[in-house]
Amino acid sequence: MDIACDFNITIVGLGLIGGSMAKSIRENLSVKSIWALDLDRDVLKEAHESGIIDDLFEDDTIPIKNSDIVILCTYPNAVLEFMKKNRDNFKHGALITDTSGIKEKIVQGARDVLRSDCEFIGGHPMSGKESMGYKYSDGSIFQGTNYIITPDEKSNKELVLLLKEILFTIGFKRIIEMSPREHDRIVAYTSQLPHILACIMMNSKSFERSKDLHGGSFRDITRVADINCELWSELLHENKQNIVAELEAVIEDIKNISKMIDNDDIDSLKVVFKNSSMLRKEMNYEKA
Amino acid sequence: MDIACDFNITIVGLGLIGGSMAKSIRENLSVKSIWALDLDRDVLKEAHESGIIDDLFEDDTIPIKNSDIVILCTYPNAVLEFMKKNRDNFKHGALITDTSGIKEKIVQGARDVLRSDCEFIGGHPMSGKESMGYKYSDGSIFQGTNYIITPDEKSNKELVLLLKEILFTIGFKRIIEMSPREHDRIVAYTSQLPHILACIMMNSKSFERSKDLHGGSFRDITRVADINCELWSELLHENKQNIVAELEAVIEDIKNISKMIDNDDIDSLKVVFKNSSMLRKEMNYEKA
Incomplete structure (x- = not known):
């Protein structure tokens, strides 16, 4: 893997998809730090103890302020609320992406609430499992599956490329670009x-x-x-x-x-x- | 297995279900002979060479005349045609059963065409595979699956019991009795x-x-x-x-x-x- 990895990543929502993201990034990419936020402290502790995430924080804004990439792995409306609440916390130039199953409302919402120096690219993995929650998360569920991303002509080309490289590296077979509406x-x-x-x-x-x-x-x-x-x-x-x-x-x-x-x-x-x-x-x- | 096995069985139609029947009977029951009929001579030869069936016949009526049990594993209308055509060939007292996916028309048809000294009990395995044909047949597809049989109050109780014992022995988990209509x-x-x-x-x-x-x-x-x-x-x-x-x-x-x-x-x-x-x-x- 030949991509520049000198960045911090925060995963928001350490459930099935977020946990699998954290695990597959840990396994396949040498980033500076992987952090996570979740309402369930026990899940964060477990991920920390097993070396999947690097640190635990009392203050949720600290990882957000220091992350180059933020991956929002919560339900759709929680994705929007998180971006709204953390508008002023995101790092200058941060790439923010999500994994939720709808895109038009999310992409429009990101456009409305995020600062103009932050970049949002919507995403949706075509992967899953019957069971939910961190304990079922598994880096291998992405292997050979497809991933939809929804950049547009205004998106930062380098960041789109970076996101695609990360996704390929953690196992996705194809990354398909399309409009949120499509x-x-x-x-x-x-x-x-x-x-x-x-x-x-x-x-x-x-x-x-x-x-x-x-x-x-x-x-x-x-x-x-x-x-x-x-x-x-x-x-x-x-x-x-x-x-x-x-x-x-x-x-x-x-x-x-x-x-x-x-x-x-x-x-x-x-x-x-x-x-x-x-x-x-x-x-x-x-x-x- | 404690059932009397001094009988000859003929399987009509050596496709996925018929082939799997033949293989699982061969594996699990010591019957006198297992025979089969099929329009495809090559399939019969293959089954004979690999020891799944015991003999090949030039005249299809010979195994029918000598079989205590005939299992019809063809499409529904072919089941009916076969019974009609072989009305006078079935052995005295033979148990005839089928595996097709509809039962009311079949059971009614058997009642109409079979001689009164023959016993018909309809059957339908709740098992299958995406692929069809003898080459995909496999005795293990029945393991742990259910089987519906449709005897009625006039059915010979001993033959119903015999059929159930055979089905359990070749791997079915449950045998469920119900009316053809149900x-x-x-x-x-x-x-x-x-x-x-x-x-x-x-x-x-x-x-x-x-x-x-x-x-x-x-x-x-x-x-x-x-x-x-x-x-x-x-x-x-x-x-x-x-x-x-x-x-x-x-x-x-x-x-x-x-x-x-x-x-x-x-x-x-x-x-x-x-x-x-x-x-x-x-x-x-x-x-x-």
Whole structure:
């Protein structure tokens, strides 16, 4: 790794993503210091004792005042509150980034509250795990996954490059740049929709009757139904326009397929199946 | 294993399920002979050479005439055709069972075509694999999974018991008895619905735009979208009343959740999430 590493990094929110960030940075980058903030002092102590973070602070503003890079790994609204509250604490020229699942409101919020000498670049790792919290964090969850960042034409090119280099170094396979608006449209389909369908399956009136008779396809579709309730209420609320549009599209698609089945239109059904088979096979080639 | 094994078994259709049946019977039961029928002679030769089946026949009726147990592992309509065609070939007192994904039509069909001295008990393993064909068959795919059988009050109790003992011996965790009608209602929800939703996700207009940005939840929900087109057209066609009812229920559930999101009704959304989290956690305990 050939990037200049003479900087201090603070990670805000040492949960699954923040903890995994801290661990993978510790493992792959020789930075000056890694610090973290979290409401849970015990988590900070544990991370300190195991050498993942370098120091503990009584005053949260000290690491922020001395950090060249701040990675906000909290829920979306907490990201905005943190930037607002620490407006005057960020180091001159600091790079501030986040990992939350919505981007338009966050990027707009950063523009509104941050000082002009600070640089905000939104980010979102396409990685995760069923379980939440620092104790499940693991540097390897990023290996081979993708990361979306949402810089714009005004973003500092050097800092965009630095962020990308850090992300590649800690294991991400591809860094994709797009607008915050495009990000929010895409995740409504690729992530929020599967989560909602998983929850709908589990809440179905048919569930009680079907108990214990779930094969692989049911287990797969409902894997993410054990959902972080607070986070997801917030994510869906903040991206409601896109997600409602996706849900409406799915309703139309279900109606169409239901009509094919009801009308014995096997030919149309086979077109749907052939297309999904072909596209799903391609996804596996991608991964390989 | 303490069951009387002085019988010959023929497996009809040596694909993923039939091949896995043959392999797990070979491994776990000392029967007199295991035979198989398949349209693909090469598959039969391969199974014979590797010792999975005991003999090859020029005349398909010979193993049928000499089998105490016949396991039909073909598509549903082929199960019915086979029974019709071999009505006079089955051995006196033979137990005939199948593994296909619909039961009401099959059980009714067996009643209509089989001789009264033959016993039919419908079956359906809750096991599977993404890939199809004998070359992916594997006795271990049944380990720890459930199996539904659909005997009724007229079924020969000893033969029901024998079938259950065989199924336990080859690795199934639980054998659940239910009516063919209840089976078809349940699989519409537990299996056919997840498959349809997987295909709908892949056929979405949003897919093209989202390329390469699929995290774990999308990969999980679409795992079964690489679907056996012929088999699934048949399964959905034969169970259309139940599946159309499930699709209509899902549309209502999506409309409800969409309304909650659109109306900022976070409290109701949290109730949905809490319920799905609780039920999904319980499913994992079950499995453990």
